[in-house]
Amino acid sequence: MTCTETEILLHALLDGELDAGHAREVEAHVANCQHCATQMRAYRELQQAMRAAQLRFTAPASLRRRIEKAFPVVPQRVSSRRSALKGFVMGSVLSTAMAASLVVAVFRTDQDQQVLGDVVSAHVRSLQANHLTDVQTSDQHTVKPWFNGKLDIAPPVVDLTAQGFTLIGGRLDYVDGKDVASVVYRRRKHVINLFVTQASGSEQHGTKLDTMQGFNIRRWTAQGLEFFAVSDINPEELQEFVEKFDAALHPPKGA
Numbered sequence: 001m002t003c004t005e006t007e008i009l010l011h012a013l014l015d016g017e018l019d020a021g022h023a024r025e026v027e028a029h030v031a032n033c034q035h036c037a038t039q040m041r042a043y044r045e046l047q048q049a050m051r052a053a054q055l056r057f058t059a060p061a062s063l064r065r066r067i068e069k070a071f072p073v074v075p076q077r078v079s080s081r082r083s084a085l086k087g088f089v090m091g092s093v094l095s096t097a098m099a100a101s102l103v104v105a106v107f108r109t110d111q112d113q114q115v116l117g118d119v120v121s122a123h124v125r126s127l128q129a130n131h132l133t134d135v136q137t138s139d140q141h142t143v144k145p146w147f148n149g150k151l152d153i154a155p156p157v158v159d160l161t162a163q164g165f166t167l168i169g170g171r172l173d174y175v176d177g178k179d180v181a182s183v184v185y186r187r188r189k190h191v192i193n194l195f196v197t198q199a200s201g202s203e204q205h206g207t208k209l210d211t212m213q214g215f216n217i218r219r220w221t222a223q224g225l226e227f228f229a230v231s232d233i234n235p236e237e238l239q240e241f242v243e244k245f246d247a248a249l250h251p252p253k254g255a
Contacts, residue, residue: 001029002213005113006036010043116219116228118175120212123193123230126171126182132191133169133184143170147181153225155181155196158248165192165241175228185241187233192241195228207242209235218242222249 006029013026030036126132135146144157150172159167165185173182175195185192199221210217216238218229229245231238 001025002117003029003033003036006030006033007039010036010040014040014043014047115176116210116212116217119195119217119228119230120215122173122175122180122182122195123191123215124213126173126184126193127191131171134171136169138167138169140167143167143183146170147172151179151181153181153196153198155183155225156249157183158245160185160241160244160248163244165244187231187237187241190231190233192229192231192233192238194245195230197226197228199224199226207239209239211235222246 006026009022009026013023030040135143137143138159138161140157140159144155147155147170155170157167157170161167165187168184168186170181170183173180173195175197178197180195180197183194183196185194207218207220210219215230215232216235218227218238218241220227220242227242229238229242231241233241
């Protein structure tokens with residue numbers, strides 16, 4: 001867990017709103033990070049000070065009279081018991097729906113950050129452990145069948161050497177608790193890991209740019225698959241790679 005992720009969750013931890021798993025992750029990070037530990041102490045001291053102060057202010061009666069004179073008297077409507085109950089029920093339903101939507105949005109954001117963190121970690125491992133490829137070749141007709149039987153999907157493999165992105169091979173990796181394919185390309189001295197996995201749902205979404213730990217990530221879904229292109233090249237070149245890859249997968253009719 002990064003400092004940015006931890007700082008987002010510190011308030012929730014202090015208010016007792018985190019589940020046990022996320023609470024342990026935050027506490028473990030704080031235990032080993034002086035910056036976040038200092039931030040947490042500051043939040044806790046502020047919280048305690050606000051509770052101790054119990055700030056209250058009672059307006060004087062003269063102010064109330066002045067306000068009442070400044071506005072016309074509005075006749076009160078007598079609401080029936082049924083309409084009052086209906087309003088209460090509708091308000092409760094709306095509040096519950098809004099709270100549920102907020103929980104889902106926070107959960108999705110946290111889950112997305114976890115997946116992106118796994119993707120970046122896999123990319124870094126491939127550069128540090130001298131294990132960039134399991135099958136090393138620029139022949140797409142060798143790389144693609146190499147994945148057969150190793151995954152539940154058939155990752156697309158295209159040769160983009162002529163477009164400036166050299167295919168150098170492929171390997172199996174591990175992201176978000178499951179095996180995924182990584183098709184590896186090189187742009188000058190920069191490595192591009194293209195992770196391919198089964199999409200989590202039927203919804204398709206276009207290319208989205210994320211940045212984490214100094215690496216750029218282009219993420220998109222197509223044909224039931226989810227793609228993550230990760231590299232330290234600039235965002236424009238990474239987007240160019242995505243466009244070239246997509247064009248090779250979907251050539252114009254008659255081409």
